Amino acid sequence: MLAAVRLGDDAYGASIQEALERAGRPVSIATIYVTMERLEADGLVRSWLGEPSATRGGKARRHYAVTRAGTRALVAVRDELRQAWRGLESHPAIVSR
Amino acid sequence: MTPASLPPLAGMVVRFCAPPHLRAAIEGDLTEGYLLRHTTHGRRAATQWLLRQLFTMDLIRLRHLARSVPHAPTPAREAGMLQDLRFALRALAHRRLYATAITATLAIGIGANTAVFTLVNSVLLRPLALPDSDRLVMLFRTSERFGFTRSTVSYPDFLDWRGAPALDGAAAYGIADRTVTGAGDAERLRGARVTAGFFPLLRVPPALGRPIAQADDEPGAPPVVVLSHGTWSARFGSRPDIVGQVIRLGTEQATVIGVMPDGFGFPSAETAFWMPLRGDVSSLERDFNFLSVIARLAPGQTVASAQRTVSALTGRIDAETPGANESMGVFVEPRLDFTVRNVEEPLLIFQWVVLLVLALACAGVTNLMLGNAVGRRREMAVRAALGASHGRLVRQAMLEAMLPGIVGGILGVALALGLLRVVEVLGASLMPRLDEVNIDWRVMALTAVAAIGCGILCGLAPALHGTRTALAEALHDGTRSVMRGRTARGVQDALVVTQIALALVLLVGSGLLAGSFLRLTSVQPGFDPSGVVAGKVTVPRPPLGANATEAEQAAEAARFVAQRNDFFRAFSERVASIPGVEHVGLSWSLPLSDFWFSSEMVAADLPDPGRKAPTIHGSVVDSAYFRTIGLPLLSGRTFSAADGATSPPVIVISRSLAELFWPGADAVGRRVLVGDERDPHTVVGVVGDTHVRSLAQPVAPMYYQPLSQVAWPAEAFVVVRGSAPPASLVAPMRAALTALDPTLPLTDITIGDALVERTVSAPRLRAAVLAVLGAFAVLLAVVGLYGVVALGVAERTREIGLRRALGARDGEVVGLIVRGALRLAVAGTVIGLTAAWMLSRYVASLLYGVAPTDVVTFSLAATGLLVVTILASLVPARRAARVDPIDCLRVS
Numbered sequence: 001m002l003a004a005v006r007l008g009d010d011a012y013g014a015s016i017q018e019a020l021e022r023a024g025r026p027v028s029i030a031t032i033y034v035t036m037e038r039l040e041a042d043g044l045v046r047s048w049l050g051e052p053s054a055t056r057g058g059k060a061r062r063h064y065a066v067t068r069a070g071t072r073a074l075v076a077v078r079d080e081l082r083q084a085w086r087g088l089e090s091h092p093a094i095v096s097r
Numbered sequence: 098m099t100p101a102s103l104p105p106l107a108g109m110v111v112r113f114c115a116p117p118h119l120r121a122a123i124e125g126d127l128t129e130g131y132l133l134r135h136t137t138h139g140r141r142a143a144t145q146w147l148l149r150q151l152f153t154m155d156l157i158r159l160r161h162l163a164r165s166v167p168h169a170p171t172p173a174r175e176a177g178m179l180q181d182l183r184f185a186l187r188a189l190a191h192r193r194l195y196a197t198a199i200t201a202t203l204a205i206g207i208g209a210n211t212a213v214f215t216l217v218n219s220v221l222l223r224p225l226a227l228p229d230s231d232r233l234v235m236l237f238r239t240s241e242r243f244g245f246t247r248s249t250v251s252y253p254d255f256l257d258w259r260g261a262p263a264l265d266g267a268a269a270y271g272i273a274d275r276t277v278t279g280a281g282d283a284e285r286l287r288g289a290r291v292t293a294g295f296f297p298l299l300r301v302p303p304a305l306g307r308p309i310a311q312a313d314d315e316p317g318a319p320p321v322v323v324l325s326h327g328t329w330s331a332r333f334g335s336r337p338d339i340v341g342q343v344i345r346l347g348t349e350q351a352t353v354i355g356v357m358p359d360g361f362g363f364p365s366a367e368t369a370f371w372m373p374l375r376g377d378v379s380s381l382e383r384d385f386n387f388l389s390v391i392a393r394l395a396p397g398q399t400v401a402s403a404q405r406t407v408s409a410l411t412g413r414i415d416a417e418t419p420g421a422n423e424s425m426g427v428f429v430e431p432r433l434d435f436t437v438r439n440v441e442e443p444l445l446i447f448q449w450v451v452l453l454v455l456a457l458a459c460a461g462v463t464n465l466m467l468g469n470a471v472g473r474r475r476e477m478a479v480r481a482a483l484g485a486s487h488g489r490l491v492r493q494a495m496l497e498a499m500l501p502g503i504v505g506g507i508l509g510v511a512l513a514l515g516l517l518r519v520v521e522v523l524g525a526s527l528m529p530r531l532d533e534v535n536i537d538w539r540v541m542a543l544t545a546v547a548a549i550g551c552g553i554l555c556g557l558a559p560a561l562h563g564t565r566t567a568l569a570e571a572l573h574d575g576t577r578s579v580m581r582g583r584t585a586r587g588v589q590d591a592l593v594v595t596q597i598a599l600a601l602v603l604l605v606g607s608g609l610l611a612g613s614f615l616r617l618t619s620v621q622p623g624f625d626p627s628g629v630v631a632g633k634v635t636v637p638r639p640p641l642g643a644n645a646t647e648a649e650q651a652a653e654a655a656r657f658v659a660q661r662n663d664f665f666r667a668f669s670e671r672v673a674s675i676p677g678v679e680h681v682g683l684s685w686s687l688p689l690s691d692f693w694f695s696s697e698m699v700a701a702d703l704p705d706p707g708r709k710a711p712t713i714h715g716s717v718v719d720s721a722y723f724r725t726i727g728l729p730l731l732s733g734r735t736f737s738a739a740d741g742a743t744s745p746p747v748i749v750i751s752r753s754l755a756e757l758f759w760p761g762a763d764a765v766g767r768r769v770l771v772g773d774e775r776d777p778h779t780v781v782g783v784v785g786d787t788h789v790r791s792l793a794q795p796v797a798p799m800y801y802q803p804l805s806q807v808a809w810p811a812e813a814f815v816v817v818r819g820s821a822p823p824a825s826l827v828a829p830m831r832a833a834l835t836a837l838d839p840t841l842p843l844t845d846i847t848i849g850d851a852l853v854e855r856t857v858s859a860p861r862l863r864a865a866v867l868a869v870l871g872a873f874a875v876l877l878a879v880v881g882l883y884g885v886v887a888l889g890v891a892e893r894t895r896e897i898g899l900r901r902a903l904g905a906r907d908g909e910v911v912g913l914i915v916r917g918a919l920r921l922a923v924a925g926t927v928i929g930l931t932a933a934w935m936l937s938r939y940v941a942s943l944l945y946g947v948a949p950t951d952v953v954t955f956s957l958a959a960t961g962l963l964v965v966t967i968l969a970s971l972v973p974a975r976r977a978a979r980v981d982p983i984d985c986l987r988v989s
Contacts, residue, residue, distance in 0.1 A: 013126035018133075028153040029126050033119055034160045049122070055132065057103060059125030 001074055004045060004064050012050070012061040036064055044070035103128050103147075110151045114158040123157075155180060159483055177489070185496040195469055196501060198880075199462045203505030203551055205873060206458030208512030209451040211536070211544045215517060217444050219534040221437055226360065226533060228300040229393075233432040234400060236267070236390040236407060240425045247428060247435075249386045252376045255292070257414055258390060263403040267392035268295040270364060273372060275347040276635060278840045281332065285635065285844040286369040288346075293373065296323075298393055299363060305329075306340035306355030313354070314373040320351040321373060326359040328369040346370070348637045364389065366532065383418055391432060404429040436529050442942055443863060449939075450606065454870050455547070457599040461877040462555040464592045466498060467585055468884055470563025477564050490564035498556020499549060506548025510536065513544075527859045558588055589885050590921055596881045597925025598932060600874035601962050605933040606940060607867035608954040609947055614864040616946035617857050623787035623796060624688055625727025629849030630823035631687060632830055634668065634841055635812035636661045658742060658808045664837070665804070665813060669721070671833040677821030682722030683804055683813045688787040689852040698800065700758040701768040701777040713754060714789050715771070715800045717807045723749075723784055725816045726849075733765035733782035736803040740781075746806055748778035751786045754798035771800070778802070791856040793945045814845070823848045863943060875962065878925075879969045886918045887973040894980060902982035911974040918970030919963075926959050933958075 003019040004011040016032055039045045050061040066074070088094055103111075103124055115123050127150055134143035158180070189196040224230045236258055238248040250258075255269040273290040276283055296308035303323060313321045322344065324333070333339050342353050351372065362368050374388075394403055408427045415425070434441075477490055485493075513536065521531055562585050638657055665683055673681045686693050697710040720736035722728075731752055740747050748769060755764035768777035786796035804813065817826055831843050890897070897910055937949035947954065 013122055014129040014133075017126070017130065028156075029123060029130070029150050030114075030153045030156040033115070033123060034156050037119075037160060052121075053125075055129060056125035057128040059121045059128065061125060062119065062122030 001039065001044065001066055001070060005066050005071075005074070009063070009065075011064045014061075016064070039070070040064075043067060044073055103131070107147060107151055110154050114154040116157075116161050119157070155183075159480075159485065178492075181489075181493045181496050182500075184493055185500050188497055189500060192469070195465065199465050199555075200501040200505045200508065202458045202462050202465075202877065203502055203548070203555075204508035204512060206451075206455040207506050207509030207544060207547050207551065208516065209870065210448075210455050210547060211509050211513035211540060212516035212520070213444070213447050213451045214543055215513060215534060215536050215540050216520065216528070217448050218537065218539055220528065220530045221433075221441055221444060222539075223533070223537075225433055225436065225530075227363070230432060232265075232394045233299075234392055234394060234403060235430050235432055235435045236392055237428040237430065238386060238425050239428045247430075248425075250388055250390055251383050251386050252374075252388060253383045254386075254411070254414075255388055255390050257410060258392070258407055259294075261403070261407050261410055263395055263398045263406040264392045265395040265398075266294055266298050267390055268292050268298045269374065269388040269390045270295060270371075271374070271388050274635070275349075275370070276637065276840070276842055277332065278345045283840050283842045284332070285633075285842045286328065287365070287367045288370045288372060289364060289368050290374045291371050292376075295371065298391065301358065301361050303355035304358040305337075306353070308355060309371065309373045314375055316375055318373065318375055320346075320349045321354045322346060322351040323355040323357060323371045324353060325357050325362065325369050329356045346372070348639055400429055400431055440528055443859075446940055446943065447863075447866070450603065450867065450870060453599055453603060454874060455551070457596055457603075457874050457877055459551050459555050460592045460596045460599070461881050462501070462551070463558060464589055464596070464881045464884060466555055466559035467562065467589050467592075468888055470494065470559040471585060471888070474563060481564075487564060491560045494560030494563055495553065495556045498560060499552030502548045502550075502552025502555070505551070506544055509548070510541075510544055523858075523862055526855070527862065562588070586889075589888070593878070593881045593885050593921050594925040594928065596874075596878040597922055597962065597966065598929035600871070600878035601926055601929025601958060602933045602936060603867070603871040603874040604958040604962060605929075605937065605955055607864065607871035608958050609937065609940060609944055609949065609951060610860070610864040610867050612947040612951065612954055613943070613945040614857065614860045617792050617860055620788070620792045622689060622792060622853055623728070623785055626849035626853050628820070628823060629726060629816060629818050630826050630830075631684075631814040631816040631845075631847045631849075632827065632843040633812055633814050633845040634665075634834065634843060636664050636841075638811050654808055655742075657811075661811065662805055665719075665815075668815060668834060668837055669719075671837060672815060672817060672830055675817075675819075675826065675829040675833065678817055678819040678826060680721060680725040680818045682725030682816045683719040684722045684726070684816055685717040685804075685810045685813055687814055687816070687847060687852060688726070688789065689791065689856055690847070693789055696772040698754075698772075699770050701770050711757065711798070713798050713800055715802065717804050717810050717813075718801045719804050722801075722816060725818045727818070728787065729785045731783045731785060732763065733780070735782050735784075736805070740803045741805055742808075744806075746774075746776055746778045747781045747803060749782040749784055749801040750780055751796075751799040752783055753786050753796055754800060755780075755783045757798055769800075771802075788856075792853065793856065793860070814847070815843075823850075860943070860945065875965060878962070879965055882918060882921065882966050883969045883972065885921070886914060886970045887976075889917060890914060890973045890977045893977070897977050897980050898982040901980060907978040910978040910980075911971070914974035914977050915967060915970050918974075919967060922963055922966040922970075925966075926963060929962075930955060930959055 003016045003023075007015055007019060013029055013032055017027065017029055020027055020032075036045060036047065040047055044067060045064050046067050047062050047064045050063050052058050052060045107127060108124060111120055111124050111127070127147065130150070131143050131147050134146050225233070227233065235247075236250065237246065238250050238254070239246045240248060249271075250269075252269070255267065258264070259267045261267075268291060270289045270291040273288045274285055275288050276285050291309065293309055293311040293314035296302065302308065304326065306323070309321065309323060312318060324339070329335060329339060333342075336342075339353050339356060343350050344353060345351075357371075392403075394400070404427070407429060411427045437444075477494075481487070481490060517534060517536075520528070521534070525531060636657075639653065669681045669683065672678060693714050693716065695712045695714045698713045699710045718736075720740075723730060723735050733749075735749060736747065748771070750764060750769075758764065758769070759767060764780050764783050767780045769780065770777050784801070787799065788794060789797045789799065804810065815830065817823075817830065819826055827843075827846055834841055834843050897905075897913075900910065900913075933955065934950055941949045
């Protein structure tokens with residue numbers, strides 16, 4: 001989802017995969033679509049078909065964008081994490097990591 | 098591949114896996130990704146990337162299917178089946194040791210069953226290789242008094258029985274070995290004298306020429322012979338003009354009238370020729386029982402009805418001819434039953450034994466699968482969370498169970514083929530119909546059922562248990578710990594108890610057989626077989642003219658005896674001069690062989706007319722035989738040159754015979770009456786006892802008559818004892834015989850040790866087979882127990898850690914674990930001992946000198962198994978003792 005936010009209008013299967021790979025989390029195309037289908041079913045992302053292009057063998061892209069609900073969920077997760085991390089940044093166990 | 102398109106296969110995978118609304122996008126992504134990597138990393142890396150993408154494409158399909166169930170259309174279901182198969186293969190490939198263990202276990206269980214069932218099927222179940230052979234029966238005389246159920250019958254009996262209304266024809270045959278001379282070396286061939294109806298009764302016409310006709314079977318008819326296919330090709334080079342040729346058979350010139358087709362061998366596969374019986378006057382005596390009778394049941398008749406009619410008929414005849422066949426009955430037996438009578442019981446016992454082994458293998462595999470299913474509960478839970486239905490997971494698990502079953506079945510057939518080769522080599526002399534043994538559709542069908550059945554049987558419980566998981570629990574279970582739940586633990590414990598019980602049954606069985614084999618080999622045969630070699634020589638008896646008077650016959654017989662005695666004396670002298678030969682003796686029969694005769698005998702001077710005369714085994718020997726074969730002379734003397742044809746008849750008896758007639762007294766000088774002879778024989782010596790037919794049978798009373806005084810034997814074994822290896826003496830013995838008479842062959846070459854070997858080979862083979870199966874069973878039981886105990890230790894890591902933290906010592910922890918294992922082992926042992934005790938009487942017929950409920954064997958087997966199981970549980974117990982309390986508390 002974060003990758004989709006980052007990529008903005010350019011978020012589709014191959015580009016999301018490439019972004020995740022660059023971030024050190026390689027996943028397969030199938031995994032991306034499975035995840036996106038579920039997120040879409042939950043109303044967290046929406047998708048639409050783009051124009052076919054020659055570099056893709058004449059196939060269209062399926063673009064994804066995070067919905068409002070999706071953005072809210074992302075922010076909620078971030079806040080929860082922050083809350084959980086509060087005060088731990090300077091904890092000896094973390095610092096000495 | 099053109100740069101801008103996917104390979105067709107990739108397109109197919111995508112179309113197969115992805116729902117329509119995603120297909121174009123995914124194909125496009127794959128193309129884009131492929132091209133990108135093609136330019137940056139090269140073609141190889143790009144292809145590898147593409148393959149990785151395609152291999153995971155089924156995730157999409159799974160997700161889609163999970164949403165579309167429960168009413169998936171049939172094609173999708175079939176496709177799902179293929180996918181499940183792929184999953185199963187992948188799951189097994191990941192656990193190679195596990196997959197190999199269960200496949201090999203099932204292969205051994207199924208292979209042993211396939212091999213034994215092939216034997217049961219080919220030897221016991223399949224009809225004989227003769228047309229309508231299920232209607233063929235053997236007719237025997239029986240005698241309660243002499244204790245036999247299958248006696249040969251007389252020619253008059255056969256003539257009477259032939260017309261019985263229950264029978265659709267009958268034929269009689271007897272053994273008639275002949276020496277064939279001319280066209281190559283002299284050769285002793287196994288032949289049969291048969292009545293005219295023989296070939297039509299068996300419904301096998303000759304391949305060449307004609308069968309034996311009624312006219313050939315009349316007394317005085319010109320001699321004719323029908324050859325076997327083997328004799329025709331080996332001895333006469335398959336000459337097409339053989340019919341009509343005259344060949345020399347013993348002292349007769351016989352005209353070849355036919356050749357039987359390839360594969361025909363009756364009464365045995367070795368039968369080389371058939372001659373007409375030409376029943377003459379001497380064969381007309383009603384108590385001269387020398388023929389075997391085979392008959393075909395008339396339509397609508399059964400073995401039982403034939404038994405009734407022939408018995409009634411024989412009862413009337415015996416009443417008319419008192420004294421001939423007193424207290425003798427009739428026994429009608431299907432030919433197949435007669436052929437397999439000696440192997441039926443051992444084969445059926447072994448069929449049960451290998452079924453036990455298969456049950457044990459299944460229990461072991463089920464146990465391994467349960468353990469595996471427990472370990473994979475999280476995987477199953479994840480898949481259920483991804484949308485797989487419970488049915489789908491069960492199906493998946495069942496496929497994983499059935500694959501090893503099917504592969505095990507295929508390997509089992511290969512194993513069975515190997516085992517059957519071993520049986521062919523080791524069992525050649527023990528098993529009839531071995532040449533007919535093969536794996537047919539019946540065996541294949543049963544093996545297939547066994548393979549698939551085992552897969553289902555072993556997989557069902559693990560599949561149901563492994564997939565019926567409390568989802569939340571399994572997913573939230575973040576620790577490494579495994580918990581089986583009460584049912585699974587109970588099932589696994591029960592399986593281990595079953596394994597131990599079955600293994601104990603097999604162990605007791607193999608212990609009993611091994612014990613009887615050891616007893617058997619420690620039996621003293623009564624003579625000294627080592628260093629002895631013997632070969633048989635048959636002196637041809639000149640044919641009597643059909644119209645010879647009694648006086649002429651007597652003169653002819655006397656001439657023959659003199660000529661025979663001279664021949665054997667000359668031959669013995671020649672053999673004695675061979676370097677390395679120390680003693681040479683003559684005997685009509687050898688101990689521990691099938692050649693013997695018996696006569697009724699009474700002590701002439703015992704005033705005991707009311708007593709029944711016992712039947713005693715007898716042989717005809719020369720004086721040097723006792724020393725040569727190593728039979729000790731206990732009192733009196735052996736025969737001497739003075740015991741000639743005209744001197745008073747003498748006899749040597751065995752110790753047990755002397756004890757039977759004159760207990761505690763000296764037998765030398767006493768007199769006995771043999772058979773219906775009028776002149777009593779004087780006992781001149783007493784020798785030691787020997788086992789007559791087999792070491793497993795008790796020593797039997799024996800008597801020995803001097804060859805010089807007995808007219809009827811035409812053949813005798815020349816028995817040689819020397820310092821040279823026995824086998825090396827055969828060639829010089831043959832040379833000595835050829836120098837004396839080139840037309841006579843030396844036959845039935847027997848090495849002394851082989852006589853003993855022959856009677857112990859079957860018990861040894863049985864004991865060895867059962868020992869191997871028993872070892873396999875113990876291994877399975879031990880692995881099963883080890884697995885369960887190890888799993889138990891893993892489950893209780895936390896508890897053990899706590900106990901240790903609270904101060905439990907190593908010994909206490911080990912004791913805790915071993916006690917648990919011991920509980921299972923003791924339960925299995927008690928059940929196994931009870932089962933073995935109930936089942937052991939079924940192997941009683943295979944035992945010698947050991948009771949079926951032998952306490953020593955039972956306790957040794959039980960103790961051995963208990964010790965091994967404790968040792969197996971010690972390994973995980975020691976591991977438990979090493980658990981670091983800190984570690985395990987941290988884990989939880």
